[in-house]
Amino acid sequence: MKGWQYRWFILSPETGELHYFLSESEKTQKPRCSIYLAGAVIAPSDEDSNTFTVNSATGDMIKLRATDARARQEWVDKLRAVTEMYTRAIASSHPPLPPREHSSNARNPVAKLEVLDAFANCREQLAKVEKHNTALSHSIETSSLNLDPEVLVLKATAHTTVFTLNQCLNILYQ
Template identity: 45%
Template structure:
């Protein structure tokens, strides 16, 4: 089958290595050892040995043999490089979670993005086959209308975000300046929220594509001759 062929191709180039993972505002970026299992479609990560941090050295065997620190299901995910620098990329999971990672350099990032996308594609197609029954026509139409409304709402949100940014940049007030910390924080939160909505819409679009019925074919059905 085509799915098995794609998975076998991914198995030839098994991904593993050290990446920085964004944890939270307090802890920031933390080194983790990541491995991808193309057969199961899981991205797992482990704690790095303190002596090997930043050296791309695999943890000790007993660490890899233990339960991973965390796992990410790649089926239905979206892998995309960040435009903030040449090393950062993110994985928007079908569950709604987003994992932000950073490679050592631009080349390593591209290798990870390409490899992860190959695994995502193979397992998403397998998921599509297992969930091949489409929604009923009425629910499919309602979902399509909801997507149109969501796109319109996101467009208005983008306009409001742009208007807010311009208003802050051009503010003329004795009490505030464009570099006021509170205004900069407001601007950053607005931009981040808009980007998050973009990711959510992408996941919804992917889910809608999975549930769309196949297009009708133009094949003619042969009519059996009538025996008189």
């Protein structure tokens, strides 16, 4: 579809959902669509400084365009906050599975310890990266470049990368 059409979205932190309506006047009715955000990936688009995508854990994807770069960053930040809150809630109620033992390593406790050490090292490195990412975000937010579209893309990409790496490590650990 060419062009963009105005639509109304409501983020519901209470339920962890993003609700879609054709217009603001519809918001008192049942939403046309609702996307549960637990496990979703919110990613700014490379095509311009206003668009971003919401990729749900179920495979649903919507592409959105904010009015400007600042509005996009506000939406991305809020969507990610709700996503992370519900993803962590699910993860805390479902602890990770113990690591699988491969037949070649099943009788070798040293190999199993090496794998666990490797995961611990990865988690440690990711914790350092998260601290650097937080510092980067803070620097951007307090600088005069906080509205520069390219800097906002950098901030969003860094956040998405760290989030994705954490998710990948959790999957590998399971």
